[in-house]
Amino acid sequence: MSAAQTDILSFKESDMPGVRVYFHSSGQRNQECRAAGAPSWVRSKPCISAGKTEYCAFTKPSFSSSEGVSVVTTPERLSKLAKGIFSDKPGQAQLSHNSADSYEDAEIPGKGIGLIATKPIRTGQRIMARTPAVMLDRGALDTLSEDESVELLIQGVEALPSVHRDRYLNLTTHMSVPSREMRISQIFAVNSFRTGVGDQGADFHSVFTEISRLNHDCRPNCVYYFDPETLSNKVYAVRDIMPGEEITVSYIDGFQTAAGRQARLHEHWGFECGCPACTAEPFLVSESDSRIEQILQLWSELDDYSAKASTSVKAPSPEKAELLIELYRLERLEGRMQEAYYRAAVEYLGVGKIVPAMRYARLCIDSGLKFKGPGKVFIASMEDLLKNPTGHKYWRFRLSESTDA
Numbered sequence: 550m551s552a553a554q555t556d557i558l559s560f561k562e563s564d565m566p567g568v569r570v571y572f573h574s575s576g577q578r579n580q581e582c583r584a585a586g587a588p589s590w591v592r593s594k595p596c597i598s599a600g601k602t603e604y605c606a607f608t609k610p611s612f613s614s615s616e617g618v619s620v621v622t623t624p625e626r627l628s629k630l631a632k633g634i635f636s637d638k639p640g641q642a643q644l645s646h647n648s649a650d651s652y653e654d655a656e657i658p659g660k661g662i663g664l665i666a667t668k669p670i671r672t673g674q675r676i677m678a679r680t681p682a683v684m685l686d687r688g689a690l691d692t693l694s695e696d697e698s699v700e701l702l703i704q705g706v707e708a709l710p711s712v713h714r715d716r717y718l719n720l721t722t723h724m725s726v727p728s729r730e731m732r733i734s735q736i737f738a739v740n741s742f743r744t745g746v747g748d749q750g751a752d753f754h755s756v757f758t759e760i761s762r763l764n765h766d767c768r769p770n771c772v773y774y775f776d777p778e779t780l781s782n783k784v785y786a787v788r789d790i791m792p793g794e795e796i797t798v799s800y801i802d803g804f805q806t807a808a809g810r811q812a813r814l815h816e817h818w819g820f821e822c823g824c825p826a827c828t829a830e831p832f833l834v835s836e837s838d839s840r841i842e843q844i845l846q847l848w849s850e851l852d853d854y855s856a857k858a859s860t861s862v863k864a865p866s867p868e869k870a871e872l873l874i875e876l877y878r879l880e881r882l883e884g885r886m887q888e889a890y891y892r893a894a895v896e897y898l899g900v901g902k903i904v905p906a907m908r909y910a911r912l913c914i915d916s917g918l919k920f921k922g923p924g925k926v927f928i929a930s931m932e933d934l935l936k937n938p939t940g941h942k943y944w945r946f947r948l949s950e951s952t953d954a
């Protein structure tokens with residue numbers, strides 16, 4: 550047992566408004582307070598102060614079907630979050646565990662462990678929705694020293710229920726590490742995601758043990774997004790996946806040439822990407838690079854919202870947006886089709902063509918909801934377009950007064 554755990558002593562109620570934190574001397578005492586219906590946050594000790602701000606590691610062992618979660622943050626922020634996103638929601642448990650039988654862990658040559666589909670998975674199917682093991686407040690990372698942040702991280706990981714803690718400790722470190730403490734810290738460095746928790750204005754770095762097993766592919770068959778409402782990272786298939794196929798996501802922006810992607814992955818993740826798009830025959834890599842350059846060029850032309858429709862080569866047009874859609878398809882960027890559909894909807898509306906504009910707006914909403922999640926500004930804009938196309942801000946915006954649609 551680590552120093553952090555032995556410090557979780559003396560049963561007392563915290564002075565924090567809104568959330569009651571119990572320091573417990575034994576599992577039994579903690580059990581007692583939960584049996585009495587009390588909120589079950591446990592605070593590890595010691596907390597660490599930076600000026601007037603105190604950061605502590607809090608653990609809720611009962612969270613998400615008793616997988617548990619640890620949060621390194623201030624008592625004040627925990628107090629707010631505990632009333633909202635950490636309150637036990639019906640369905641959270643189900644969210645956490647569904648579809649777990651559609652994949653399994655496997656050793657992937659050159660990539661370490663990855664997840665392999667064990668059943669056919671359909672486009673749009675949700676494969677996972679997992680809550681985090683540990684969350685570190687961005688403020689702690691910014692204001693505490695590295696050693697202090699790591700100390701709180703270690704407290705949080707050690708206080709997790711054993712199954713979740715072991716899953717955390719099994720994650721990759723990239724390199725051999727001499728101690729358990731360094732292992733915890735290195736796992737965090739290699740596997741954490743940025744997770745903003747919405748209107749609470751909180752910004753965390755979080756580790757999701759199962760999702761961290763997903764390897765990178767520059768043309769992945771899945772996308773993921775963090776849903777602050779359910780505090781879960783959700784993974785969706787962007788195309789049909791066959792049993793035996795590896796389930797992959799992209800760690801980086803795919804709109805870079807192969808050399809650019811390799812450099813980025815090397816710089817930020819320290820590995821040489823062995824995905825099919827990077828290891829294809831040189832002529833295929835070169836064709837893909839040209840498509841990427843064409844996509845970037847089209848973006849910059851379509852991004853000029855002051856440009857009017859004209860015969861100039863650089864002028865934006867619905868035809869250019871159609872070409873963009875085709876290039877996204879050829880590049881197998883199914884998880885980002887909503888971006889190209891959005892541009893097509895805007896360009897058609899911009900020259901006064903309502904029917905194709907509405908068709909692409911529907912496609913954009915469909916893909917956007919599936920692959921980016923609800924509550925996005927571009928989806929609201931497409932919904933406005935469907936409700937009232939001629940009242941939309943982009944209605945005929947590409948036409949000058951004298952030009953006909």
Ligand SMILES: C[S@@+](CC[C@H](N)C(=O)[O-])C[C@H]1O[C@@H](n2cnc3c(N)ncnc32)[C@H](O)[C@@H]1O
Pocket residue numbers: 659660661662663720721723739740761762763764765766818819820821822823824
């Ligand atoms: C978040 S982990 C993914 C799971 C990891 N393979 C494991 O064994 O736990 C990221 C690490 O997996 C490996 N990896 C992921 N995608 C890869 C790829 N396309 N090519 C080579 N290695 C990859 C790299 O070592 C990377 O740092």
